[in-house]
Amino acid sequence: MTLLQDLRMGLAFAFRGGKEGWTRTLLTAVGVGLGVALLLLTTAIPAALQARDQRGNDRSDLQPQQLKHATATSILVGNGDTTFGDDDIHGRLVRPEGAKATPPPGLDRYPRPGEMAVSPALADRLNDKDAGLLRDRLPYKITATIGDAGLAGGPAELAYYAGSDDLRYGTDSVHRIGGFGHDAVPGSLDPVLLLLVLIVFVALLMPVAVFVAAAVRFGGERRDRRLAALRLVGADAAMTRRIAAGEAAAGALLGLVFGTGFFLVGRQVAGGLTVLNVSVFPADLNPAPWLAALVAVAVPAAAVAVTLFALRNVVIEPLGVVRTAKPKRRRLWWRVLLPLAGLAALFPLIGKGDDGGDFNAYQVTTGVVLLLTGITALLPWLVEAVVARLGRGNRAPVSWQLAVRRLQLNSGSAARLVNGIAVAVAGAVALQMLFTGVEDDYTRQTGQDTEQAQMWVRASGAGGAHLDERLADTEGVRGTITLNRVSIALKARTEKSTTLTVGTCKALREVANLPSCTDGDIFYISGGYSDKYTKRITAPGSRVYLDPSYEFDKGKAVPWQMPRGARTATKKHAPNDMAREGVLATPAAARAPLASGTITAEAYVRTDPAVSDAADQVRTAAAAVDPLTTVMTLNSTEESNQFAGIRTGLLVGAVCVLLLIGASLLVGQLEQLRERRKLLSSLVAFGTKRSTLSLSVLWQTAIPVALGLTLATGTGVALGAVLLKMAATPVTVDWPAILTMAAAGGAVVAAVTLLSLPPLIRMMRAEGLRTE
Amino acid sequence: MTTSLLTATGLRKIYSGTPALDGADFAIRAGETVAVMGPSGSGKSTLLHCLAGIVPPDEGTITYEGRELSAMSDGERSALRRSRFGFVFQFGQLVPELTCVENVALPLRLTGLGRREAERAARPWLERLEVDDVAHHRPGEISGGQGQRVAVARALATTPRVIFADEPTGALDSLNGERVMELLTAAARETSAAVVLVTHEARVAAYADREIVVRDGRTRSLEPAS
Amino acid sequence: MTIGHTLLGLLEEAGPRHGYDLKRAFDQRFGHDRPLHYGQVYSTMSRLLKNGLVEVDGIEAGGGPERKRYAITDAGITDVAGWLTTPEKPEPYLSSTLYTKVVLALLTGRDAAELLDTQRAEHLRLMRELTKRKRSGELADQLICDHALFHLEADLRWLELTTARLDKLAAEVRA
Structure with a gap:
């Protein structure tokens, strides 16, 4: 018999060897199939991650250069990212300034003011019974669904685009772009990170290889007995080996089919799964063709090799199998x-x-x-x-x-x-x-002190003035310390400036050591970076400008007459570790700045650990003040x-x-x-x-x-x-x-x-x- | 007539719709050897399994020394099998990884004996069954006849009251088979153990004191006309 | 006494009949290789007559022993029953006798299975005895016992086989 005939006979045994033969072939095939599926998935992961990155770049609104003037294609974008429970939500408030502005990926047109487009996952989430706070936070009418192209985070990503006509250029969290997307220069991986990635792949793929090798040996003892029966009817030793190889190849080939099936199924399943905040589109999981081809060739070849290797110590005699008696x-x-x-x-x-x-x-x-x-x-x-x-x-x-x-x-x-x-x-x-x-x-050690405050909220513009009272009324909030900040300078247009911080005596004490304090007092911090400049600003009768213009940024530059009687205070670590400098004022001493619309309110919020959704209550309350408020949960590491x-x-x-x-x-x-x-x-x-x-x-x-x-x-x-x-x-x-x-x-x-x-x-x- | 050691009445057992036992009765006295014969598929093995408390009958009662088997827990029945019963099957009962002496010592170890004591106690049985020379061989390295003798030695090692032998010579040639039967029945007689001997071979059954025939799940006692 | 019992049994099954018919019935069922001689029939019948197991039911014109019609008596029926239920002494080459008994039991509506089981028990009893003897005997004795045992085993197998095929045989015999 020729080699081909023997192999074919092996194939025949694999598929027509009765119930026993079938079971064995099936076991091998399932084992090899699982291995193949995992190999294919692994080879597909780089492509999937790349696709994710690509989508992320395509919808990016972070661009190195901002536009100063509105054009036919320009868009105002505000960052509306938020967190609900443990889920991060990607959100943008958008306002196209020209008729030709291209909508972000995944959308056909811009949502009108008061409307929003949501990802399918967010639509589901909003329908959940316990999502009341989220619905309050995103009070827009859902008019569209974001297509796959707009979901960088995969099918399970929570994302929305809301239309808004409140966006104004020049406010803190709004910027103007000419269109979504930027060409990212792929940052090359740090060598240590590259080392990690390499080891991850090797450590995951090696066991798969070991597994495939073990799967090929399933049912080996019975197979050996069958081969012995073949010897009895006249097959020689080499023929039995070839037949065994054929059988193994059959199992492995069937395993390839199974593996492809498992992979396709697994791909669909993977699309519906979110593991550790990662979800992928089935379509992203495409193994590179040459890798897939390599798998298709290598797996059956390995199966045959393992079979022959396993048979090296086995002598198949007509009347039974002899394992070279006492193995060395x-x-x-x-x-x-x-x-x-x-x-x-x-x-x-x-x-x-x-x-x-x-x-x-x-x-x-x-x-x-x-x-x-x-x-x-x-x-x-x-x-x-x-x-x-x-x-x-x-x-x-x-x-x-x-x-x-x-x-x-x-x-x-x-x-x-x-x-x-x-x-x-x-x-x-x-x-x-x-x-x-x-x-x-x-x-990074963030240096944040989570003992005194658990959340930090920032609102700029008109809403800032109401932030404190709004938060104080929120369920789950035990206390707030709100500081209103604005940069001040001696000139309307300047390169040198410092900060005016307005807050109650209690709030100011959180950031500085004050000698004594009643409403109406004013202080300056000594020991800051700009000590001298601060002294000049607080000199009696000096006229300062709130929110001055810088080289590129045009500020409002509201003039203000600095009250007299500033006293010295020393600085202290604030919960978010932003070292303070400049001028501190109590509300009565700074009525004009508070009303000027230039200030940014920052609130440190102490939440009640007994209220499980306190964080979401705060986020929703903050969003009600202004959808563009930034809310951070303070963590000690990042x-x-x-x-x-x-x-x-x-x-x-x-x-x-x-x-x-x-x-x-x-x-x-x-x-x-x-x-x-x-x-x-x-x-x-x-x-x-x-x-x-x-x-x-x-x-x-x-x-x-x-x-x-x-x-x-x-x-x-x-x-x-x-x-x-x-x-x-x-x-x-x-x-x-x-x-x-x-x-x-x-x-x-x-x-x-x-x-x-x-x-x-x-x-x-x-x-x-x-x-x- | 002395009272019976092990009695069964009205046993019924149904395996997937077909009755394997359909009203079988059985009784054996201490020291007695009873052959259970009958065509294949008649329910002989099922009868043996029921009598030994390996499978519970669907109907009927089995009493051993006045205690009803079905009233015992599984653990109690296992303990009974360990201490009072011995078993010999046709083949495949020796643990292939253990040596012959370890196999014979196994039931002793199950009753709590240490390894060395158990193996010391096993040796005489191997001698008795004339397989002492293969004591340290593994079952795969000895002949079928030797293997069955080791199995018989194992069944005898705990000096059981009843030995259940299911076709003990079924895989042996007649000379070996008869030798095994001779040794088995002689040893049983000496220890006055009862033997329930399931066989389809008349010459094997002739080693028994009497026979019962199982046909279609029912037993017929054919007391010899003496 | 086998032929006598057989003829009696045939009489019981078919009712009164002539000697010639009895011979024909016997040959048809049991005389495959060795037909009965007329003389044997007549001598057997006259012995049965003398023992009161049969009676003359009628004589046809012309006279002569060949014209006599025989019928079985109650004593005859009892005798057949007794014969059928008594196991044969186990010995080699019993099969033809056992076969005759089984067929007659079936023909006369008696329990053939019972007959076979009784015979089986008798066989085993002898086998047990021989086995016992063998165990204590010399090699020569053992060999003699083994010879007998193998023959008895063959009989016993035949008994088992026949038991298993009893229904089929009954159908054929009664056809």
Whole structure:
């Protein structure tokens, strides 16, 4: 027979081998399919992120140069971003100034004043029962839906564009643009961030590869028996190998079909999901054609290779399968070489993250892959070596004995199943270390003091004057400190200015140490940046201008006669850490500035922790004062957005990978149980407790997993340390986080054992004895 | 007539619509060997499973030493099987990963004995069944006849009151089969254990003291005309 | 006494009839390879007559033993029943006798299954004895016992097979 005929025969066996053959092919196909789907999704993610970025740029209203004068295409845009609950809402108030103004992406025309266009997700959210505060905050009539092109954040993004004729050029939060969108110069990733991205991808894809390799081996023992039957009718050893290859290829090819299906389904499902605030359009998840082609070729090829590799120690004789009797003790030396080679590859890169130099992506990938592959090579040896020393105790329970003996006889298959988890955990541990190590660099200490105030509201223009009273009446607000600010200068047009801050004595005391205070007093802060200038401004009888014009910005420049009697105050840290300088005035001393319409009101709000929606009450109240108010929740730290994105990606990926591996463990476990059905029933017959058998199943998984996790943690810590050194960051080990990773791996084992218990208990019934 | 050790009356058991047992009666005295014969599919194995408390009958009562099996909890029945009953099946009952002596020691360990004591107690049974030489082999490395002897040794190791043997020689040639039967019945006689012997082979059944026939789920007792 | 019982049974089934008809019925059902001689029939019938198991129902004109019509007596019926329910002594090559018994039981509406089971029990009883002897005996003794056991086992298999096919056989016999 020729090679082709043998392969075809293998294919035929895969599809026409009766129920058993089908089950095996199906298992392989599902396993390979899941792997393929994950590979395709992973390869599609860069494109999806790019598409997101593109949409984000297309609707951007942040432009380096603002227009000074209205044109036929110019638009006034106010930032109406808000937050409802934990959901961020992208919002813009828009007012086209010319007839030719192009609407933002996703809209055909501009909403008229009092109307708004919303994203489908926001439309749904607004209909929710508990969205009353949000409806009050966005009191516009919904007249249109924002199309996909306008939703940078994906289908689940909450976004709106509201029409407004109140927007005026020159106010703080309104700017004039010639059109939406800007050509972003793609900022190249910081080398350390690039390192992170690389490791995330490698750490996620390696377990998938391990999983695919394991899936191809599903049902291998029965396949070997069938091949033995073929030998009996005259096939030679080489032919059986080719037939096995054909069978594996069949499973893998079917797996490709399944994988494409899973991918398409997963893509649709992904469109409906928001994981950790990330949602994507199905259409965005398009793997690059060459990557898809690579997957289509590599997966079946790998399947065949793994099959042949697995058969290398198996001699298929006509009367049965002989595993080269006592398999040689696994040798350690070449298994150690792999991780060592990996370390060797990474070693020269140490310290490169510091001098802004870049890492050789190939070298990093090679090193990490070698190190992680090292785990898959070391683990079988480790399991074999450890298990051989177990089970000698006199009082070890029967369940333990059963599990250990089984592992002693066949530690390889156990190790194979655990390899995936071990690689995933090692990658995750390394990443975790890298993250916590460089976290400080990418997390800004905001310096905000969240004890005294939890929210900060800013309103400019006419509404500012009402902010304080409006907030004071709001449910969930315990107290407010409102400061009204405006820049003041000695000339109407100037480059030098300082700040006038108007507030009650109580409010002023929050930002400065005052000698004494009654309404009508006025102070100047000494020790600020512009001490001298401030003194000149507060000199008796000086005439100042509120909101002076600067070089490009035209201010209102309202003249004001500075009251006499300014006293000295010293500065103090305000809750948002904006160091104060300039003039402080009580309301009675600054009636004219308050009425001038030039001031910006800033309120520090202390909320009542007992009122769960206090933050939303404040936001809605602020929006009622002016839709363009800025509301911030004060936080003590703030992550770099890019950094948060990578971390999110890792979490999403890690969850998928762990689930996938859990699935393969479960399939393997069930397959093993099915082959032992008869034995299980007879053990139950002579009185073995079900708990003993269940425990032995647990041990049987737990022992290799425990070893795998130990090895993975060790390798992960080593890799993490090297990576941190590469990033020139001090090496610290975050044990709780690492334990969490290990626990996640352990949880998968527990879940698998738990899920395999019902079938186990079913098989332990006497029905197993009946099938003969 | 001495009282019965294990009695069953009016057993009915239905597996997916078809009755496997349809009014079966059974009784066995201590030390007695009873052959259960009948065509395949007649319900012999189901009868054995019911008698041993492995599956509960849909109807009917089974009493062992005056205690009703259906009134016991699953745990109690398991404990009963561990301490009072022994089992030999046709094949596939030895744990492939354990050595022969470990297999024989297994039921002893289940009753709480330590590994070393259990294995020490298992050795004489292996000698008794003439398989002492393969004590440290795994089931995959010994012949079918040896395997069945190990299984018999395992069934005897706890010195049970009743041994349930379901086609114990079914996978053996006649010489091996008869040897296994000889050893089984002789050992049972010595320990005055009762044996419920399910078989379709008359020559195997001839090792019993009497036989009952199961046909269409009903038992017929054919007391020898003596 | 097999032929006597067989002829009696046939008489019971079909009612009074001539010796010649009895021979024909016997040959048809049981005499596949060895038809009965006329002489055998007449001598058997006269013995049965002497024992009171049959009576002469009528003699046709012309006289002569061949013209006699026989009928079974109550004693004859009891005798047939007794014969059918008594197991044969298990021995090799019983099948033809057992077969005759089964067919006659079916023909006369008696419980053939019962008959087979009784026979089966008898066989097993002997097998148990032989097995017991074998266990304690010398090798030569064992071999002799085994020979008998294998033959008995063959019978027993036949009994089982026949039991399983009893319904079919009944239908055929009564057809």
